[in-house]
């Protein structure tokens with residue numbers, strides 16, 4: 001089942017064309033690797049897909065709906081979960097608090113009531129699914145290893161049940177074994193019907209993907 005479609009997408013910073021005529025579709029239950037040389041526009045493409053920037057031309061459809069017609073806050077709090085190389089967690093909070101905060105922001109953006117106890121239970125549950133023990137879930141972020149922090153970031157991205165996970169170099173700061181563990185988590189997510197889209201320079205991550213999308217640097221000559 002198709003969850004996202006990019007139709008003839010282009011993006012420029014002023015006169016500088018970064019992406020040109022990108023068309024592709026993304027299905028539920030699959031892992032996609034977006035690869036290409038440094039500067040080819042991979043992160044820019046993720047920004048467009050996550051609604052943080054608007055394409056200069058072309059259309060993005062998410063679950064059949066044109067993205068530009070959607071409320072971006074709601075879209076980012078419901079349809080997609082985003083994961084970064086440097087985790088982007090709030091370091092003053094514990095792991096479980098990071099996940100709960102994301103649930104609360106999502107509920108607010110979707111105009112839903114916040115149930116703190118239910119959120120707390122479900123945040124511990126998600127962290128346990130990601131392999132964190134209860135005492136680890138109660139630890140502040142900087143007292144967790146890089147691999148554990150990335151697991152928290154994945155739990156946070158999943159906290160409001162999005163269909164699509166967008167990850168920008170999610171294993172870039174991790175050793176090989178931890179990289180394999182994180183890819184195992186993404187594989188399980190895809191098995192459970194999520195669409196996982198990963199920007200990566202890692203040949204291992206690209207090999208783990210079901211499909212590889214190569215971005216070519218736009219020729220300015």
Ligand SMILES: Nc1ncnc2c1ncn2[C@@H]1O[C@H](COP(=O)(O)OP(=O)(O)OP(=O)(O)O)[C@@H](O)[C@H]1O
Nearest residue numbers: 013016018036037038039040041042043044045201
């Ligand atoms: N805010 C900005 N203003 C102008 N140009 C920008 C801006 N952000 C990025 N760029 C340019 O857009 C191009 C694509 O950048 P992007 O980060 O998307 O590439 P990338 O393929 O993700 O690179 P890398 O693999 O090195 O992370 C680069 O030439 C970059 O300099």
